[in-house]
Amino acid sequence: xxxxxxxxxxxxxxxxxxxxxxxxxxxxxxxxxxxxxxxxxxxxxxxxxxxxxxxxxxxxxxxxxxxxxxxxxxxxxxxxxxxxxxxxxxxxxxxxxxxxxxxxxxxxxxxxxxxxxxxxxxxxxxxxxxxxxxxxxxxxxxxxxxxxxxxxxxxxxxxxxxxxxxxxxxxxxxxxxxxxxxxxxxxxxxxxxxxxxxxxxxxxxxxxxxxxxxxxxxxxxxxxxxxxxxxxxxxxxxxxxxxxxxxxxxxxxxxxxxxxxxxxxxxxxxxxxxxxxxxxxxxxxxxxxxxxxxxxxxxxxxxxxxxxxxxxxxxxxxxxxxxxxxxxxxxxxxxxxxxxxxxxxxxxxxxxxxxxxxxxxxxxxxxxxxxxxxxxxxxxx
Amino acid sequence: xxxxxxxxxxxxxxxxxxxxxxxxxxxxxxxxxxxxxxxxxxxxxxxxxxxxxxxxxxxxxxxxxxxxxxxxxxxxxxxxxxxxxxxxxxxxxxxxxxxxxxxxxxxxxxxxxxxxxxxxxxxxxxxxxxxxxxxxxxxxxxxxxxxxxxxxxxxxxxxxxxxxxxxxxxxxxxxxxxxxxxxxxxxxxxxxxxxxxxxxxxxxxxxxxxxxxxxxxxxxxxxxxxxxxxxxxxxxxxxxxxxxxxxxxxxxxxxxxxxxxxxxxxxxxxxxxxxxxxxxxxxxxxxxxxxxxxxxxxxxxxxxxxxxxxxxxxxxxxxxxxxxxxxxxxxxxxxxxxxxxxxxxxxxxxx
Numbered sequence: 001x002x003x004x005x006x007x008x009x010x011x012x013x014x015x016x017x018x019x020x021x022x023x024x025x026x027x028x029x030x031x032x033x034x035x036x037x038x039x040x041x042x043x044x045x046x047x048x049x050x051x052x053x054x055x056x057x058x059x060x061x062x063x064x065x066x067x068x069x070x071x072x073x074x075x076x077x078x079x080x081x082x083x084x085x086x087x088x089x090x091x092x093x094x095x096x097x098x099x100x101x102x103x104x105x106x107x108x109x110x111x112x113x114x115x116x117x118x119x120x121x122x123x124x125x126x127x128x129x130x131x132x133x134x135x136x137x138x139x140x141x142x143x144x145x146x147x148x149x150x151x152x153x154x155x156x157x158x159x160x161x162x163x164x165x166x167x168x169x170x171x172x173x174x175x176x177x178x179x180x181x182x183x184x185x186x187x188x189x190x191x192x193x194x195x196x197x198x199x200x201x202x203x204x205x206x207x208x209x210x211x212x213x214x215x216x217x218x219x220x221x222x223x224x225x226x227x228x229x230x231x232x233x234x235x236x237x238x239x240x241x242x243x244x245x246x247x248x249x250x251x252x253x254x255x256x257x258x259x260x261x262x263x264x265x266x267x268x269x270x271x272x273x274x275x276x277x278x279x280x281x282x283x284x285x286x287x288x289x290x291x292x293x294x295x296x297x298x299x300x301x302x303x304x305x306x307x308x309x310x311x312x313x314x315x316x317x318x319x320x321x322x323x324x325x326x327x328x329x330x331x332x333x334x335x336x337x338x339x340x341x342x343x344x345x346x347x348x349x350x351x352x353x354x355x356x357x358x359x360x361x362x363x364x365x366x367x368x369x370x371x372x373x374x375x376x377x378x379x380x381x
Numbered sequence: 382x383x384x385x386x387x388x389x390x391x392x393x394x395x396x397x398x399x400x401x402x403x404x405x406x407x408x409x410x411x412x413x414x415x416x417x418x419x420x421x422x423x424x425x426x427x428x429x430x431x432x433x434x435x436x437x438x439x440x441x442x443x444x445x446x447x448x449x450x451x452x453x454x455x456x457x458x459x460x461x462x463x464x465x466x467x468x469x470x471x472x473x474x475x476x477x478x479x480x481x482x483x484x485x486x487x488x489x490x491x492x493x494x495x496x497x498x499x500x501x502x503x504x505x506x507x508x509x510x511x512x513x514x515x516x517x518x519x520x521x522x523x524x525x526x527x528x529x530x531x532x533x534x535x536x537x538x539x540x541x542x543x544x545x546x547x548x549x550x551x552x553x554x555x556x557x558x559x560x561x562x563x564x565x566x567x568x569x570x571x572x573x574x575x576x577x578x579x580x581x582x583x584x585x586x587x588x589x590x591x592x593x594x595x596x597x598x599x600x601x602x603x604x605x606x607x608x609x610x611x612x613x614x615x616x617x618x619x620x621x622x623x624x625x626x627x628x629x630x631x632x633x634x635x636x637x638x639x640x641x642x643x644x645x646x647x648x649x650x651x652x653x654x655x656x657x658x659x660x661x662x663x664x665x666x667x668x669x670x671x672x673x674x675x676x677x678x679x680x681x682x683x684x685x686x687x688x689x690x691x692x693x694x695x696x697x698x699x700x701x702x703x704x705x706x707x708x709x710x711x712x713x714x715x716x717x718x719x720x721x722x723x724x725x726x727x728x729x730x731x732x
Binding site for chain 2: 001048051231346367
């Protein structure tokens, strides 16, 4: 497959692996965080850890849109779905996230609520057009990648004069989450967690560009390499980060030049700015309250804002005590450090959100990597 | 009183062009008989059905018999390369032949939704009849029920098949042994992608056709060459990954696959790529996995490749010892990963 196979070539991977092995300083370790779930998925699916020296450790970051949504907002969506005649449209992954009481959109659906999986928010607008006498709410989640399409859907619904369509907006912002991790006491004061550099987001960066990361590189002296989601992108980015660290540099470099410009996608940014504005504060699962880290719908589009249309109180609900999703999302713990990983919490019965989405660190480790925790496999020839 | 002839009541023939299924098509009366005779019997026609009994009576030789049943509920009902009718015949025949058996007879049960177009039903029934005839496996008994509009999804078809296992053949999912080679008869994911390309909210243009096919002849060819095949399985729903995990657990072994050996069409890879799916989990309806001793593998592969339904067969991995029963894969990239059971449905990535 053109433009895909080239970025999954095993021979090139082994060459990069050889370079990494030759260039790492054996007397130090490298703790690199891949922010995005897409990178986490690629690392697990292609077995990239097998190609890295022992002193290069990948830390999974919070960049999984399903994982970072706090339980309170899932609970809100569940309450929305229970409004008589209402149709709740959602991306598929959201349906399985359990609340504290074990309820989920999937369970509510089985009990009769009209919850529909859509592949894009444009589909949700079509549902609203086909059902003019029923309220239709789109459960909008995601980082900067999914925000422009939501903006388009709201503008489209506005142009069509739809009065039964609204969006439950949960769009969040990547740079503020990265800042928050860098400023967390675990990283800054306590030194609990070593964090030497970042693999910067792929798809998010196509929208926001590479400039927003310059602040971290400068302020926190941490190198950032923006990388695509293909496995060779990740390998190359790891090599670039190791080179920066060895040379004492902390710069923003762009490995994903085939898609990311320094200024990003200006048209998409303008669309987002037209429809959304910053929230003063937003709760993230694992990170807690993060200032200026999310978007809400502007008052001129208030008619499309589900939080304004439906008077449901928003509550903050604590995570299950045994679940370590919070620490895992901050990179402080690994999935296998959680007591309930793979026992009580599995992809079939997820307790925490990191086990729900394939981009979540726990699901990725469970599905692709857990044989590494088992005793070595005996191979028969 | 004058004795006269009673006129035969005129019954308007079934309107197979513009008619629809009505509740009385399932009521047991004349209308139902008419549906059975003019549609099902006309298409499936054989000596057993012509007897018009509620059951089919046949004699059999001594030996081991196999029975398998499969319900078919698919959306859409018609897809490139087949429809629910042909699928319901192929699916059940394949379940029977994965034991090494020669399929003998089929039974078919229909649940029809009120309002379903008779023209569509005829297309489905004709496809079933054609598939059954091509495989030489007659449909010898059946049943029809009609449910109210909204209580079904057009047509549900359950088929049951029986077959005879040849002397000396012992094929079962619990027979995999460390060292066995894993063979696959052809490309992965064709059926699943063909069906998905037509789903209402996904529709994309593709030339991929479903691989739906009856594998009885391929299996017969394989058994003649290597009678000691350990395991046969058709990787239908849940794809290759699910089938191999099932076998690994049945036999308490692990497996190691080699990604670069997996035959996958470029169009299927591309569709999986943009839908965020893994072809290892996408359904197949005309493929099989075979496990055999390493010494038999090359011979079995040659036999498979000599058959049109196995022309792209490949050795894709081997059975290893592993108390955790993990199915693992050496990626083309050079790393290793688990090929786990599918959890829930495969969903596209969000970000």
